[in-house]
Amino acid sequence: MKREKNILKLSALGGLFFAVLGIVWGTIINSSMIMFDGLYALISLLLSMLSIGITNYIEKTDFDKFPFGKGMLEPIMVAFHSIVLAVMCSLTFINGIKEFIEGGNSVDADLALGYSLISSVGCALVYVIMYRMRKNVPSDIVKAENNQWLMDTFLSIGVLCGFIVSIVLEMNSLSHLTKYVDPLMVIISSILFIRVPIIMLHKSFKEIINSSADEEINDRIYTIVKNIEEEYNFEDSITRVSKIGRELRIEIDFVFNDNSTLNELEEMDKVREEVYKNMKSLNFKKWLNVNFTGDRKWAL
Known part of the structure; x- marks a missing residue:
């Protein structure tokens, strides 16, 4: 820069x-x-x-x-x-x-x-x-x-x-x-x-040592993820965020259940895009992984 x-x-x-x-x-x-x-x-x-x-x-x-x-x-x-x-x-x-x-x-x-x-x-x-x-x-x-x-x-x-x-x-x-x-x-x-x-x-x-990011960053990302969880009726979501220099390492796991309204691969990519756009206000480079699973153990 x-x-x-x-x-x-x-x-x-x-x-x-x-x-x-x-x-x-x-x-x-x-x-x-x-x-x-x-x-x-x-x-x-x-x-x-x-x-x-x-x-x-x-x-x-x-x-x-x-x-x-x-x-x-x-x-x-x-x-x-x-x-x-x-x-x-x-x-x-x-x-x-x-x-x-x-x-x-x-x-x-x-x-x-x-x-x-x-x-x-x-x-x-x-x-x-x-x-x-x-x-x-x-x-x-x-x-x-x-x-x-x-x-x-x-x-x-x-x-x-x-x-x-x-x-x-x-x-x-x-x-x-x-x-x-x-x-x-x-x-x-x-x-x-x-x-x-x-x-x-x-x-x-x-x-x-990859400690969790500060509360302000975590709260903003947590709110974005929870809103999407409710929108698509996921059973749960697990979010991990760490700050390393000018980068944010973000991993999000959405857990499916029978009521989830997302099934197709294209819809999953749509969710990823939605997550990314909602995080644009965070002025950091982002390493973002958004995963989907039907078994909560793969998110822990």
Whole structure:
């Protein structure tokens, strides 16, 4: 999908800019917090480039080698993405604790404040543009990238507030505490940030093991199937739905009885077509199987 690739390219370019800016600026003024921001952007850049490659590979049709498609690569990519970010947050948390215990770190708060302003506005801008572009793009990779920029925005705003506090402290008798502001922000940011990749990892793991789709999707499909069950007087229907990346795997089994009004093969295909049309509003690629049986055991 062209729009998906354009969103990922925007994310990569934004990551490159803030990676260079953060690492260079943080090194010059000796700020662990700004270097953490730059390192986060660098890792985001590498992950964005990997996401572009995975997206291109998923779109290439190779039925002989992948008869069920390559949709599973998407949650695997999101899981890898989440693990890398969680590990990075854990390591920076440990380094922040170590720096705090060792007496903190002196930073030029005025220069740090300038970086924070640029970063806050820039990250928020990239997030908003990506959010608008990704509407009607059913891609968990893009969603993960967009969430990452939201995290970057909150991080930058937090850093901005932290350095404002540092400047205020320098103006009174508490100036000796300013050296603890930088490592303290690293510690707090690491704790707050690790929550998002953990949530992403949990969701992607559920998709990898073919867990049931969320309630909203299930309820919509269940309603469609039950309406058709009543229309044709089937004895029962069993529906299984799992979400894997941008795909929905849907299996529906209709159980016949003596009152069922459907008998011919053409009528069965008509039901399949009806099911498919009623699901068009679900903005996912669909792997749909609709089966018919007279014995319920074949549906279980």
